[in-house]
Structure formats: structure tokens, C-alpha cells
Amino acid sequence: MRYPITQAYRLLSPRLLTLxxxxxxxxxxxxxxxxxxxxxxxxxxxxxxxxxxGIRTYKNIKETNEFVINILPRQYLDQILRCAARYPEGINKxxxxxxKWYSSSIVKPPRIKEANIWLExxxxxxxxxxxHFAIFGEVLAAEVRDExxxxxxxxxxxxxxxxxxxxxxxxxxxxxxxxxxxxxK
Amino acid sequence: MRYPITQAYRLLSPRLLTLxxxxxxxxxxxxxxxxxxxxxxxxxxxxxxxxxxGIRTYKNIKETNEFVINILPRQYLDQILRCAARYPEGINKxxxxxxKWYSSSIVKPPRIKEANIWLExxxxxxxxxxxHFAIFGEVLAAEVRDExxxxxxxxxxxxxxxxxxxxxxxxxxxxxxxxxxxxxK
Numbered sequence: 001m002r003y004p005i006t007q008a009y010r011l012l013s014p015r016l017l018t019l020x021x022x023x024x025x026x027x028x029x030x031x032x033x034x035x036x037x038x039x040x041x042x043x044x045x046x047x048x049x050x051x052x053x054g055i056r057t058y059k060n061i062k063e064t065n066e067f068v069i070n071i072l073p074r075q076y077l078d079q080i081l082r083c084a085a086r087y088p089e090g091i092n093k094x095x096x097x098x099x100k101w102y103s104s105s106i107v108k109p110p111r112i113k114e115a116n117i118w119l120e121x122x123x124x125x126x127x128x129x130x131x132h133f134a135i136f137g138e139v140l141a142a143e144v145r146d147e148x149x150x151x152x153x154x155x156x157x158x159x160x161x162x163x164x165x166x167x168x169x170x171x172x173x174x175x176x177x178x179x180x181x182x183x184x185k
Numbered sequence: 186m187r188y189p190i191t192q193a194y195r196l197l198s199p200r201l202l203t204l205x206x207x208x209x210x211x212x213x214x215x216x217x218x219x220x221x222x223x224x225x226x227x228x229x230x231x232x233x234x235x236x237x238x239g240i241r242t243y244k245n246i247k248e249t250n251e252f253v254i255n256i257l258p259r260q261y262l263d264q265i266l267r268c269a270a271r272y273p274e275g276i277n278k279x280x281x282x283x284x285k286w287y288s289s290s291i292v293k294p295p296r297i298k299e300a301n302i303w304l305e306x307x308x309x310x311x312x313x314x315x316x317h318f319a320i321f322g323e324v325l326a327a328e329v330r331d332e333x334x335x336x337x338x339x340x341x342x343x344x345x346x347x348x349x350x351x352x353x354x355x356x357x358x359x360x361x362x363x364x365x366x367x368x369x370k
Contacts, residue, residue: 001334008327009224011256011302011339012232014348014359016197038223039194040235041315047197048233048319050225071196077364085367117196127312129321130226134233136314142193149186154196156350163199163348163359165341168366174199174348174359179262181353182270 009036014163014171019070019080020049021094021101021109022060029092029101029110031083032057035164036132037069045139047121050132056089061135065123066107070115073160074172079114080162106140116145116159194221199348199356204255204265205234206279206286206294207245214277214286214295216268217242220349221317222254230324232306235317241274246320250308251292255300258345259357264299265347291325301330301344 003011015035022030034057036050047069051058061067072080082097094101100113107120121137128134148158156176163171188196200220207215219242221235232254236243246252257265267282279286279297286295292305306322313319333343341361348356 001329001331003327003329003339005230005324005327006228008230008304008324009227009232011304011327011329012201012203012222012224012254014199014201014346015223016199018197036223036225037197038200038221038233038235039197040221040233040319041317042194043191044315045190045193046315047194048223048225048235048314050223050233069197081364081367119193119196129233130229130231132226134225134319139190139193142188142190142196144186144188144196146186154188154351156354161199165361166339168363169341170362170364171359172362174356176350177355177357178353179266179355182266 010166013165016071017080017162017164017170019072019083019112019115020057021068021070021112022057022066023064023109024060025063027108028090029094030056030060031093031099031112033080033084040136046124047119047137047139049135049137050129051135052132058133061123064108066109067121067123067137068104068107068109068111069119069121070112071117071159071161072112072115074162076114077162077170116148118143195351198350201256202265202347202349202355204257204268204297204300205242206253206255206297207242207251208249208294209245210248212293213275214279215241215245216278216297218265218269225321231309232304232322232324234320234322235314236320237316238318243318246308249293251294252306252308252322253289253292253294253296254304254306255297256302256344256346257297257300259347261299262347262355301333303328
């Protein structure tokens with residue numbers, strides 16, 4: 001079946017659901033779910049986050065150039081999604097939805113306490129891509145919650161993120177399998 | 186635990202594992218797995234695929250400006266990964282790994298027959314991002330295998346893609362849940 005091309009993004013799924021924290025010039029905290037997020041470079045470590053320009057997260061990154069990508073476990077799905085709602089400027093959404101935060105190691109935007117993984121990023125530049133802006137963010141610090149480390153590596157079974165599928169469908173509780181990889185092309 | 190920042194890309198996972206088909210100027214077919222793939226714009230529909238410049242897929246896109254993103258179900262994981270191996274120019278990897286292909290509707294690179302989802306793309310431009318190049322591809326056609334359509338929409342339980350986690354770990358067989366979404370920020 002031909003699928004409408006302006007909805008083709010739905011077919012590139014599931015996508016990791018992240019919660020992005022930013023601050024404005026007055027250090028007012030904002031948080032917003034984002035799933036147009038992808039790594040782009042190993043070294044220097046750069047990620048691409050595509051955002052619509054109307055949202056506060058985008059404006060905050062324009063103002064202060066920093067953001068944190070937080071990956072929360074699945075029990076916080078409702079809180080993550082509630083951060084999508086629009087509140088008046090000056091309202092800290094994290095307080096409203098009931099998530100806690102603490103200071104990042106390098107950047108001003110805070111880390112979400114309930115997350116398992118945090119990537120502190122500095123926006124290097126942006127590029128208009130259709131109706132979104134792609135933000136190129138250098139990863140300045142990456143941290144994994146100690147409780148989900150096993151023998152020096154991430155215990156993948158414990159990260160338990162939510163993945164976004166189509167519309168109100170989300171994927172959780174995947175099975176992890178191992179498979180040999182081959183030399184890269 | 187602090188995580189090495191040049192390996193931070195591993196933490197943005199799981200990532201959808203796709204198989205990208207391209208052709209060179211002589212219509213020689215290439216295929217390569219890619220998981221640095223993300224939607225970026227709804228309208229026009231644009232996706233971003235980040236590739237290392239040394240691989241044939243990147244060279245083919247530079248030459249012919251087109252590619253197809255194929256999403257195969259999990260039973261083809263080994264074939265997808267075997268497409269990562271380097272073969273001499275002129276070898277069609279799809280023949281070697283045992284995947285079939287057929288003509289796309291608009292672009293020259295073929296579709297993989299075993300896939301459930303195909304996005305035919307034209308590269309609009311590229312941008313150097315650290316040690317990779319981000320390719321901005323406009324989706325010209327999107328198609329979903331008829332057998333996985335139910336009541337006019339994708340039957341998500343039947344897409345069954347593979348997701349890449351860390352190193353040789355992959356995620357499959359996730360559980361699909363529904364959750365109300367909120368007005369966007």
C-alpha cells in the first residue's frame with residue numbers, strides 16, 4: 001500500500017523516546033519529549049535532534065546553546081508525554097508532571113533524576129530541514145546510572161526505555177538477542 | 186558511571202536497523218545496514234541518514250543522489266548484517282547474502298523484496314558532521330507491504346523490525362502498548 005509521504009516518518013519506527021531539558025536565559029527550566037534524535041558522529045561525538053521551531057525547547061537552545069538528552073525507564077511514560085503540553089513561560093513542567101531534577105556536570109540545563117542515561121550537549125549549529133530545524137549537538141558528558149551498570153558495561157535489560165511507534169502506540173519490553181556482526185563495508 | 190563520550194552514540198539506543206540500497210553510475214547495486222537514521226521534517230518529508238564517507242553507499246549517493254531505506258523483519262537479521270561486509274566493486278551483495286530485489290517506483294536503487302517497508306529517497310544535500318556525513322533525503326515514495334496492512338493502517342505487530350542496541354546486542358519482539366498523547370508544547 002502506498003503510504004502518504006508526509007507521514008512517512010511514522011514508518012521509521014520505533015524511535016527512542018527521550019526527554020530533553022533546556023533552560024532559558026533566566027535559567028527557567030523546560031522539558032519536552034523528542035524522538036527525532038539520532039547519533040551522527042563518533043569522534044567528535046555529535047548527535048542530531050530535529051525540532052519544530054515553535055516550541056520552547058528550540059527557543060531555549062537558540063538562547064543558551066545547551067541541552068540534556070535524558071532517557072527514562074518505561075514507568076515514566078506518562079510523565080514524559082505530559083511534558084509535551086504547553087504551559088505559560090515561567091512554569092517548570094517538571095514540577096507539574098512530578099519529575100525531579102539535579103545539576104548537570106557541565107551544562108546549565110539539569111538532568112532528570114529518574115533517568116538512567118544522560119547526555120549533556122552543546123549545540124554547535126542548526127540547519128533548517130523542511131518544517132523542522134536539525135540541531136547538531138556535541139556530547140560533552142555522558143553518564144549512566146550506577147545501578148544499571150554490570151561488569152563495567154550498561155546492563156541493557158535494565159535501561160528499559162520507551163520507543164515510539166505510530167500515533168499513540170509505544171513499544172516496551174523488547175527481547176535482547178546477540179548476533180555476530182561483520183566487518184564494515 | 187561516566188561513559189566515554191566517543192561511545193555515547195551507543196546510549197541512544199535501541200535504533201531501528203535499516204538496509205539501504207543504492208546504485209552507482211553503472212547501475213551496480215549496493216546494500217548496507219544503517220542505524221543512524223532519523224526523520225527530520227514532516228512536510229516536505231525529509232530524513233537524515235549519517236554515513237561514514239569511506240563506504241560504497243556514501244559514494245553511490247554522491248554519484249547518483251538516490252537511495253532506498255528498506256525495513257526488513259527480524260528473520261533477516263543475519264542477511265542485513267552480512268551486507269556490512271566489504272566486497273569488490275561490481276559484486277552485488279544481495280546475491281551473496283541471499284536477498285531478492287525489484288524495481289522501485291521512482292528511484293533507480295531497487296527495493297529489497299523481503300522488506301515490509303520501503304522509503305524511496307532523493308538526497309537533497311549533505312553536511313559534514315564530525316567523522317560522518319549527514320545525508321538529507323527527501324522521501325519521494327513510501328510503501329508498506331500489503332500483508333501488514335490492517336484496516337488501512339500499518340499492523341504494527343507485523344512489522345517486526347530489528348533494533349540495534351550496543352555492539353552485538355539487538356532488540357526484537359517488543360510489546361506494543363497504547364498511551365494517550367498530550368497537546369504538543
